[in-house]
Amino acid sequence: MTRYHSGYEKAAHLYDLFDCKENIEFFYHYARQVGEILDIGAGTGRVAIPLAERGVNVYCVEPSPAMRHEFKKKLAFQPELKKRITLVAADASSFRFDRKFPAAFLAGCFDHFLDDEQRLASLNNIADHLEVGGKLIFDVFLGLLEERPCSPGETIKSGAFEYHRYIGKKRLADNTQETHLIFETYKAGELVEQVEEDNLVGIISWENILRLLGKAGFRVNRAFSNYNFTPYQEESPLLIIEARKSSAK
Numbered sequence: 001m002t003r004y005h006s007g008y009e010k011a012a013h014l015y016d017l018f019d020c021k022e023n024i025e026f027f028y029h030y031a032r033q034v035g036e037i038l039d040i041g042a043g044t045g046r047v048a049i050p051l052a053e054r055g056v057n058v059y060c061v062e063p064s065p066a067m068r069h070e071f072k073k074k075l076a077f078q079p080e081l082k083k084r085i086t087l088v089a090a091d092a093s094s095f096r097f098d099r100k101f102p103a104a105f106l107a108g109c110f111d112h113f114l115d116d117e118q119r120l121a122s123l124n125n126i127a128d129h130l131e132v133g134g135k136l137i138f139d140v141f142l143g144l145l146e147e148r149p150c151s152p153g154e155t156i157k158s159g160a161f162e163y164h165r166y167i168g169k170k171r172l173a174d175n176t177q178e179t180h181l182i183f184e185t186y187k188a189g190e191l192v193e194q195v196e197e198d199n200l201v202g203i204i205s206w207e208n209i210l211r212l213l214g215k216a217g218f219r220v221n222r223a224f225s226n227y228n229f230t231p232y233q234e235e236s237p238l239l240i241i242e243a244r245k246s247s248a249k
């Protein structure tokens with residue numbers, strides 16, 4: 001296996017609080033067309049669970065034990081949902097199912113592939129699990145060049161608790177970026193928990209993504225700048241790709 005780096009082991013219990021992107025409807029648009037999907041890098045089930053609640057069968061792949069733990073906690077008292085969700089411990093380049101799927105999602109996951117070897121191994125493995133014509137939908141940040149010292153980010157209030165996140169970003173030599181995160185939880189003004197975590201993402205260009213997709217047997221159908229299906233505009237830091245497996249492998 002290549003360079004999997006987990007940046008979610010310590011703060012997985014805080015993930016859903018801070019990372020609540022409004023992209024469920026976007027992914028549901030694709031999931032409802034086919035009724036079953038592969039969700040790779042499924043995390044806490046933030047995307048998979050609402051899809052399963054709407055009748056989609058979701059096959060999830062997630063390498064982080066802490067993220068899987070959060071996912072399983074949500075399923076614990078929901079037997080109906082459990083029937084529609086399969087969760088396996090693996091990364092994108094090594095998961096195995098004995099069948100092929102009509103569609104696969106990488107939501108917030110492609111950025112974590114740290115070099116071309118890992119990207120290609122992952123895309124090839126996903127292609128192996130897709131039917132010919134099957135879709136791969138994924139988002140990627142092209143604007144990952146920002147450096148900043150660790151400084152206050154978001155504050156979230158929930159019940160009796162107030163959560164603060166501090167974020168620092170540093171570009172590393174090998175086209176990766178390290179994000180340093182500090183989470184602080186306060187109750188009645190008193191600090192009750194502090195967690196620090198380092199998260200690594202890879203920096204990649206549009207051209208390189210196209211090249212790797214081609215090598216793995218994918219063609220790009222459409223590209224968007226946001227989760228409202230706005231066609232991709234150059235300079236948009238967020239790139240969302242709808243690709244199709246074009247050949248049998």
Ligand SMILES: C[S@@+](CC[C@H](N)C(=O)[O-])C[C@H]1O[C@@H](n2cnc3c(N)ncnc32)[C@H](O)[C@@H]1O
Pocket residue numbers: 004005006007008019040041042043044045046047061062063064067090091092093106107108109112113
């Ligand atoms: C930003 S989170 C996204 C989680 C979820 N898809 C969502 O949208 O909320 C990225 C997830 O990708 C997982 N991940 C990181 N590297 C991975 C890899 N090589 N293969 C599969 N998943 C990976 C992380 O453990 C984490 O759960």
